Amino acid sequence: MEQTLEIIGTIVGLVYLWLEYRASIYLWIAGIIMPAIYIFVYYDAGLYADFGINIYYLGAAVYGWMMWKYGSFVRQKLHLHIKKEGQQELLITRMPMKYYLPLGIVFAVTFVGIAWILIRFTNSNVPWLDSFTTALSIVGMWMLARKYVEQWWAWIVVDIVSAGLYVYKDLNFTAGLYALYTIIAIFGYFKWKRMMERVVE
Numbered sequence: 580m581e582q583t584l585e586i587i588g589t590i591v592g593l594v595y596l597w598l599e600y601r602a603s604i605y606l607w608i609a610g611i612i613m614p615a616i617y618i619f620v621y622y623d624a625g626l627y628a629d630f631g632i633n634i635y636y637l638g639a640a641v642y643g644w645m646m647w648k649y650g651s652f653v654r655q656k657l658h659l660h661i662k663k664e665g666q667q668e669l670l671i672t673r674m675p676m677k678y679y680l681p682l683g684i685v686f687a688v689t690f691v692g693i694a695w696i697l698i699r700f701t702n703s704n705v706p707w708l709d710s711f712t713t714a715l716s717i718v719g720m721w722m723l724a725r726k727y728v729e730q731w732w733a734w735i736v737v738d739i740v741s742a743g744l745y746v747y748k749d750l751n752f753t754a755g756l757y758a759l760y761t762i763i764a765i766f767g768y769f770k771w772k773r774m775m776e777r778v779v780e
Contacts, residue, residue, distance in 0.1 A: 731768035
């Protein structure tokens with residue numbers, strides 16, 4: 580059953596990745612289905628931090644949908660919005676410098692906090708790697724919801740570390756998915772960068 584869910588999750592993950600690469604708002608639909616599947620896969624594999632973050636992903640997907648569809652109101656003062664089919668949609672932009680320090684602090688506190696919980700209260704044998712990818716994913720998901728082009732760099736690191744972690748945990752389909760994520764995330768960064776530059780021009 581776990582392998583079946585893992586295969587289904589991998590397929591949904593590929594769809595999600597393709598939609599993210601194209602900067603399609605429909606990625607958030609896949610972003611609801613995929614964590615719902617992986618909640619069971621990660622719990623069964625003893626990856627408790629990854630299990631927990633998929634609960635976060637469910638809520639973040641709803642937030643991401645709302646931000647991408649209506650988030651231009653947040654940026655109206657910067658005049659970074661366009662109209663599409665009667666709605667103002669969020670554009671791809673660079674992340675303002677003022678967010679780097681707060682996000683760095685959120686990452687550090689979350690990383691240490693999750694690792695402490697895993698060491699203290701679970702039988703996880705990979706608490707530091709599990710907490711690292713979880714903490715960075717929390718930051719990366721927030722950046723994705725805000726449509727910042729730098730979100731790809733967070734995912735590149737997460738994908739590389741996760742691929743190795745899942746090989747160790749014998750989740751081979753998921754490891755292959757994350758190896759592919761790494762490659763496409765690199766291309767995704769450059770595609771988003773081009774899309775952003777075209778709008779500015």
